[in-house]
Amino acid sequence: MHDLTTKFRRTPAGLLRIVLFLVLGMVWMGVATQATYAQSSVRAPGNAVNLPDDQGSANTLGNVSDSEIWDAIRGGNPNAIEALTGPRPEGAVFNTTGQQWRMLREGVIRKYLGWFPLVVIGLLAVFYLLRGPMRITGGRSGKTIHRFTLNARVAHWFMAGVFIILGLTGLMILLGRPLIAPYLGLEANSILTSAAKEGHNLFGPLFIIALVWLFIKFVGSNFFHIRDLKWIFKFGGFFGGHVSSGRFNFGEKTWFWMVVLIGSVIAATGIVMLFPWLVEDVRWLQLSTILHAVGAVLLIGVLFGHIYVGTIGMEGSLDSMLKGEVDENWAKEHHDVWYEQMTGKSAKEDQS
């Protein structure tokens, strides 16, 4: 009969290829972002005329200075924090927050956010080169314990699938202008952005379903425990030393709650953007785009860590999501308390 395990062993190599491809892609994206911004630093148009300063009367109207007039139109000092949070001032004509939102989006988010996942990948690469994958001490025992039901696995991969589609289309919408347009042209970027936007909007609601489903399936074992503190002090055993943990360790729990909490923010802000008439003040929409982008890129970055530990970083981890069963030795090593609960045996005895 076919040896099933050989089939699985092939999987990490394939995943490695995918990860490598993603890394290269992200590096290119980062470099390209910088290049674009270097080119398009703010310049005056070629036909601009500089007005001489001494023609005072032209800049004043009666005894009200220009700046006072503009302040009145804007409804107060645009740089005051109340402009962002308070009610819109009486008599204001302009919405000045739009400019601030634009500056934040163009100058900060589009410029720097994309680097975060790249940094994560870089760190993981360095860690992998220095420490290599974490092998199961004593190898596989051949005996397995049940870890995830098929429905839990499907819930996980459903989330994974929806997340990847949303992640890719989202990044295209956010970074298409600086990354795609300069190379493929505005027309191509327009086509891709239109496609990505429709895809993103359609898959968005599925993310909410995935999130609720994932929450229900996994929340039970994800409450923090006092032993998680030890895990933190020992850096999760990534730099040696034994760490004790239950069904999920501190890292996994943190990832779970990040997905749930940040995911909820992404979901809520996504709904606001899909149905903008739900809010009256445009500043909610501006806030939504910012939170949505920051939250999503944060999750994308940490996701690489999750993928790393689940695949090439730790021998035997992937089994849990591909078979639902994990090797007993893997369980003893990484989830000793859970192993003891499951089998009633001690995890300390010599590993068979």
Add this chain to the structure above:
Amino acid sequence: MSALQFIEGPLFYFAAAVFLLGAFWRVFGIIKIGRKKDISPPKGSAVGGFIKGNLRHFVPRGLFARRTWLHVLGGYSFHLGLFVLFFFGAFHIKFIDQYLGLSWQALPRWGFLIAAEIAFAGLIVLWVRRISDPVMRLITHKSDHIGTWLTFLVMLTGCFALQQSHDMLKLVHMLFVDIWLIYFPFGRLMHAFTFFLSRGNSGATYGRKGINL
């Protein structure tokens, strides 16, 4: 001739012909093999069993459904969603009208979108189930993956084109439709036509024996 004209014109006609003739040939080819006439004295009707078998297997048996509810839900979501979005999407009705001169009431856009969401959710559940279980990986053939992914890409490119902003997006969608149609008769997608034969054949055998399944 523009690329879109080609894809919507000659290529589409070719694909549709391959689809229709191929699917017919495959069903006909199976029936043509024939089966030996059963001469044992019957206890019930084979024809009745054929029909009953076809209807009975639409509904999962309760005790099995409790074990496999997610699969049943995924399967029905995908198939019903796809059915609704294909036959009641405004663009699709217009497209059919253009070729066959038939048209009917379309769903409003929000209805279409909900059908699409349901279909996508179902299809993703069905496929991730395929890769996340040893049983499923063992029995899955290449044509299961090809069929699933082609269908997914047809649906995805369709949803990409929803804004109707660029001909290019429609072109990509139609290109995948053409590929899907050409692949259809040769792979697993044929189950859409062969299911009535297999359900019917079992049903007929049981029906003839007077088994009330």
Add this chain to the structure above:
Amino acid sequence: MTEKADIAVAKFLEHTDAEAASFFDACVRCGECAEACHFFLSTKDPHFTPTYKLEPMRRAYARDKAPFSGLKKAIGLAPKPVTEEELVEWGPLVYDSCNMCGRCTLVCPMGIDIAGTIRKMREGYAAAGLAPEGLERSVEFVKKTSSPMGVTLKALEAQIKHQEKECGIPIEIDKQGADYMAIFSSMEIMGYPEVLGAYAKLFKKAGVSWTISSVAYEATNVGVQIGDGPLAKEIVKRVVDAAEALEVKHVISPECGHAYGAIRWAGPNMMGRQFKFEVVHIIELLDKLRREGKIPPGKKDGRKITLHDPCQIIRRGGLLKEPRSLLDDSCDNFVEMKYAGLTNFCCGGGGGVSANPRAKDLQTKAFSRKMGQLDAIKDLEAIVVPCGNCRTVFEDGLDEYESDYEVLGLSELVAQTLAE
């Protein structure tokens, strides 16, 4: 390709009729069938997924017989030919881990009859000499003595004499022109001879004449189990010839699973003609006699009793209500087990598995599902198992799991509770 593989593949193709072809082409590889199979459920080994067991035959079909197979071969897209090693590898899947119980068909969204297709697949294995040795040995016995357990006429006569003494009713052998001719499984004759006495008592009460043939008393059809068409025909022919020579009106198929299908449904097709007598299952007959008032029920059995549904009689034989109405008359405290009826689990020994020593461990494991069903019934005392083969499997299994429920045959129970 080796010679054996050639023979097997040729047989696979010969037996792939429009029905099997539609099954192969309709299967969407959804894996639901695994959820119905007691071998998968009790081992969690993915190889025991029912549709996977058909793989070599499906591939032979896809390569050489399916529509477009020529086209696919021409462009190099046809599946690889089936090799002897693969056939050997699949042997345990085709013989040891399939009782041909048909439970998987119920869950299949495509309604695929995997059990029936396994039956066809075994033809290829048997023809190529790839069937399990244990079953081959039964075949040897059948060729010598007509019975897979080597039951001779002498042994049968001894059992009959003993039963005549026990119940005080004579049993006539080779009675010309009797209404009914009974055949039995070896299991019953050697292990549960009380059934002979039960028949005598019931038929005397009902006032019908019956007999046992001295040349064709064996109902077990090893040919069907192993997948040997010519042998199956030979075994059926022996019964048909004897029944027609004695000019009986009916042949009674015993409490034995596959024997009923072998003679009732496959029989006429193997012989190529209809019989001059009618085949009736003993449960069907008893139910009919009961409804006609010929065998009125008397004092009921008071024990807590449940019923096992032998697959070939209930699910694949269609006798769902008859055993239940008989039991309602025969016992006070009848309870159904979980999954009772059409969806009941097989005992794990059907389809030749119990005659196949290689499959012993697997059979015991599969029986754990049955144990679960039984143990779920509080204070259960006895199980009615209307199939000789299931009965031995139950006795072995209950022994293995250290359980002491009593196992009863249906005819005996009906005879015991008959009105005086």
